[in-house]
Amino acid sequence: MPRINPGKKQPKLHPDLKTLKRLLGHVELDDSGCWIWQKYKDPDGYGQVKIAGKRLSAHRVFYSIFKRSIAEGDEVDHICENPACCNPMHLKRCLPDYNRAQGGRNSRKNITDDDLPPF
Numbered sequence: 001m002p003r004i005n006p007g008k009k010q011p012k013l014h015p016d017l018k019t020l021k022r023l024l025g026h027v028e029l030d031d032s033g034c035w036i037w038q039k040y041k042d043p044d045g046y047g048q049v050k051i052a053g054k055r056l057s058a059h060r061v062f063y064s065i066f067k068r069s070i071a072e073g074d075e076v077d078h079i080c081e082n083p084a085c086c087n088p089m090h091l092k093r094c095l096p097d098y099n100r101a102q103g104g105r106n107s108r109k110n111i112t113d114d115d116l117p118p119f
């Protein structure tokens, strides 16, 4: 019988104070409440950050620090639709399968964490 192998859960990030201050120093608040990542962004506009030698998406890092842990396959989506935004209150976790079932990318903005199936 095939073994079901769910997405590997990543531990919630607990950065030290120095790292946390560094991360927060790289965002600027705009008029809409977005925390705009000021450092390197990928071609799609998503902030990139290097932590412990690993390149990570800045918004995923902020989500994991301030909200909860995410699995590798989970997508963290922007409610504000600004890819450079790292404000945890503007981010929500989407499970890819759930996303597809809901009709794809354009329907994501209507999904909240409360709509998602439990971990």
Ligand SMILES: [Zn+2]
Pocket (backbone or CB within 6 Å): 033, 034, 035, 080, 081, 082, 085, 086, 087, 090
């Ligand atoms: Zn935002």
